[in-house]
Amino acid sequence: MKTLAASPAISTSKFLPGFSAIILGLTVVLGLGFLQDANNYLHNAAHDGRHSAAFPCH
Amino acid sequence: MADFRKLVAVSLLAGLLGGLLLSVLQHYQTLPLILAAEQFETPLAEHVHDWQPMDGWQRNGFTLLFNGLTGFGFALLISASMYWRNQRGYLYGIGWGLAGYWVFYVAPSFGLPPELPGTDSAELHSRQTWWLFTAAATAIGLFGLVLTKQRLLQFGGAGLLALPHLIGAPHPEVAQALAPEALQQHFVVLTSINNAIFWLTLGAISGRLLRKVTFA
Numbered sequence: 001m002k003t004l005a006a007s008p009a010i011s012t013s014k015f016l017p018g019f020s021a022i023i024l025g026l027t028v029v030l031g032l033g034f035l036q037d038a039n040n041y042l043h044n045a046a047h048d049g050r051h052s053a054a055f056p057c058h
Numbered sequence: 059m060a061d062f063r064k065l066v067a068v069s070l071l072a073g074l075l076g077g078l079l080l081s082v083l084q085h086y087q088t089l090p091l092i093l094a095a096e097q098f099e100t101p102l103a104e105h106v107h108d109w110q111p112m113d114g115w116q117r118n119g120f121t122l123l124f125n126g127l128t129g130f131g132f133a134l135l136i137s138a139s140m141y142w143r144n145q146r147g148y149l150y151g152i153g154w155g156l157a158g159y160w161v162f163y164v165a166p167s168f169g170l171p172p173e174l175p176g177t178d179s180a181e182l183h184s185r186q187t188w189w190l191f192t193a194a195a196t197a198i199g200l201f202g203l204v205l206t207k208q209r210l211l212q213f214g215g216a217g218l219l220a221l222p223h224l225i226g227a228p229h230p231e232v233a234q235a236l237a238p239e240a241l242q243q244h245f246v247v248l249t250s251i252n253n254a255i256f257w258l259t260l261g262a263i264s265g266r267l268l269r270k271v272t273f274a
Contacts, residue, residue, distance in 0.1 A: 010142045013274070017061035018138040021069070025134030029162075032128050034186055044110040047175075048092055048117065049124030052084050052249055054163055054172035056185035 061273045065137050068267040072137070073130030076260035080129070081122045083252045089121075091245045092175060098236035099176035129260055132158055136264045141273065151265020152258055157200055159257035163250070165196040165219075169227025172249040176236035180228035192222035 010018070033055040035042055043050075043057075050057040093113075111117040136154045140146060166189045170179075179185060195218045202215020235242060 014061070014142060017059055017065060018142045020059070020062050021065040021134045021138035021141070024066070025069070025131040025138070028131030028134070029128055030190075032124060032131070034190075036182070040108045044108060045120040046124045047110075048084070048089060048121045049128065051092055051172065051175065052080075052088050052121075053128065053253065054167040054170070054249060056170060056179070056182060056189050057173070058175070058179070058182065 061141070064271045064273065065134065065141060068137050068264060068271060069130050069133035072133040072260055072263040072267055073128075074126045075129075075263055076133065076256055077122065077124075077126030077129035079259055080125045080252060080256040081118070083255065084121065084125075085118060087248045087252060088245060089118075091241055091248070095174035095176050095237035095241060095245075129256075132162070132257075133260055133264045136261055137268060140265060140268055146265060146268040148262040148265045151261035151263070151268070153261070154265070155257040155259070155261020157197075157204075158261065159254055161193050161196045161200065163253045163257070165222065166192045167246075167250070168223060171246050174235070174237045174242050174245050177242065178230050178232070178234040180230050184228040188222065188225075188227050192227075195219070195222050 032046055033050060033053065037043065047057065111120045136151065136158060139154055140150055169192065170185055170189060173179065199215040199218030199221075202211045202218065204215075206212060206215070
């Protein structure tokens, strides 16, 4: 029976595409959730989304 | 990098669909609570001259954009994980969605519950640091506990899951909120349900879409 833990290790050719996707995903999420700009433009635009996703806000 | 483009395409579609669903849920459930809490906040509000989206389509439009883009980002994490483990299909997707919900919502909000505007909290940077540390420790801890077979890594993983909560989230010395406690509790419950629906849907759609693509 194939279990989650029995999956083979990541092959070298699959490393870079997956890694790039992870880096892009983290950049998008953390940028939207955490950046504080001096004029609060980004904060105010993302305000309701941040509150509703339980990101620390204010 | 043809595979990377396919992961982006899958995640974009899944993220937009998941974000649209979350926006609809929030519009009818949590936005009214945020607006109600702001009524208590207004007389004390700082930075009143800063630009803010106007209430109505502008404000809702930015929330939709925010949800779609964060959905895209979260879907990238799900689809890359499934790509690495050669998984596809909605059931695996739901499994990863559950993991994402735990890492990015349940574990951080265990120490820092979602808050209505006007709630007093500890200094922002210390909360952001704890939040990021908790998400990272939970992700690595879950990996060790669920996806490895060595006993030592499993114990280490369990320890990492507990560590942020043993350290404890930063809290203000005197907690104070402008909105009534009942409103805040209602907000936490609805937010928890909405985010669970969002994550499970996001995972299911990502997993299903991965069936449609062939990787190099």
